[in-house]
Amino acid sequence: MRMVDIIAKKRDGKELTKEEIEFFIKGYTNGDIPDYQASSFAMATYFQDMTDNERAYLTMAMVESGDQIDLSNIEGIKVDKHSTGGVGDTTTLVLAPLVAALDVPVAKMSGRGLGHTGGTIDKLEAVNGFHVEITEDEFINLVNKDKVAVIGQTGNLTPADKKLYGLRDVTGTVNSIPLIASSIMSKKIAAGADAIVLDVKTGAGAFMKTIEDSELLAHAMVKIGNNVGRNTMAIISDMSQPLGRAIGNGLEVKEAIETLKGEGPEDLNELVLTLGSQMVVLAKKANTLEEAREKLQEVIKNGKALEKFRVFLENQGGDGSVVDDVTKLPQAKYTFEVEAQESGYVSNIVADEIGVASMLLGAGRATKDDIIDLAVGLVLNKKVGDKVEKGESLVTIYANQEDVKNVKDKILKNITVSDKQVVPTLIHKVITD
DSSP states (O other): OOHHHHHHHHHTTOOOOHHHHHHHHHHHHTTSSOHHHHHHHHHHHHHHOOOHHHHHHHHHHHHTTSBOOOOTTSOSOOEEEEEOOOSSOOHHHHHHHHHHTTTOOEEEEEOOOOBSSOOHHHHHTTSTTOOOOOOHHHHHHHHHHHSEEEEEOOTTBSHHHHHHHHHHHHHTOSSOHHHHHHHHHHHHHHTTOSEEEEEEEESTTSSSOSHHHHHHHHHHHHHHHHHTTOEEEEEEEEOSSOSSSEESHHHHHHHHHHHHTTOSOHHHHHHHHHHHHHHHHHTTSOSSHHHHHHHHHHHHHTSHHHHHHHHHHHHTTOOGGGGTOGGGSOOOSEEEEEEOSSOEEEEEEOHHHHHHHHHHHTSSBSSTTOOOOTTOEEEESOOTTOEEOTTSEEEEEEESSSOOHHHHHHHHHTEEEESSOOOOOSEEEEEOO
16 A cells, blocks of 8 residues: 555545555554655545544544543443633533533543643643642542543554644644544544534634535534444534633633532533533433423522532532632732713623733643733723723733733723624534434
8 A cells, every 4th residue: 555546546636445544544643654745634634524434544544543532340331521712711610520420430631731821731730729730540440439430542542644734834734624523523523522522613703604515514523423332413513702701710710610500601601501412411410401401400499500510610629618718819909990981781702802802811731831820911991792881891810910901901802892783693403414
């Protein structure tokens, strides 16, 4: 078998076999196939697409290129949730303890963030003492005992994907549905889940800017998951404006605690209940989505979800008393208000630019070596559709610097106030096949 023949076959729009795709992935991972041939393969795929079978073969070849997490010693159906990313996306912090309170095992492998705010691990580390440096045995024991634990990503998870992703980034082939879908799904499958719920974002703050592109990606990932034996479904949710009100690590933990108490922002609460209901049904802890939602609302109301968050934090070295006293989270030295320049209704908040504003304060990483300030960030006092009076606060800035003029300017430039009220849509579609 020769790589040049595989490239030519894909260039001509023909379907590759499982063996041909495995030959490419193995050869590229171990260095036998050079970057220029892998680039040519990626470009051929970009233009010719892949069939459902090819996408499944590519995904599993990447899964098998490195470590796979064995969760078979964890009792029950392990359901994982993946978001394609956004601004103020606090869902995992709420979802993990919430569904665990219904005895759904949540064995979460998470990473650090590169972008507007930290990843799930960075956010959790805003809780004093919390850490993810636990052994795989400890991880499994914690999930069996208390149904929820988070561990850092292993260094050798899907090495083929890491290598191919770096190449796609410099060859203009990032926006290829089969390559994006197989990249995301290979990591989820290698992480050992039995079932997967995908939150595919759409809008200004999302990787996929249009509903049409988001739908193509969702269908691709759901088909891959189901084709390789993982029960998979997706929700397309809006990221035209930031989710919830908080953007910043400690601020998002505070918002997660408020949501687990039933006092969180309406959009975050609704998305968590929508995703959580799907997870509970896939885990066979409810027969219908309506029953699942009722059970989730009950554990919020009776305090079991919040108590599960406390236990989860304490199991991994964190100060669980933060759920009672959020002032124990990192606190910024200064707060500043960004005031509305006119009266009307908030009609647009450009999510990714507001995310950049939080990065300017130090809430996120521009490079992987940047150190995050866990105390800083933004809280949106007005969301799309809200009425605002001139001089009223649109956003509160939490900063450890006295000069925030550049942050204020960026926020004002990216929040539009107009005469007409806009009603935002949060959940666009549910994809099950």
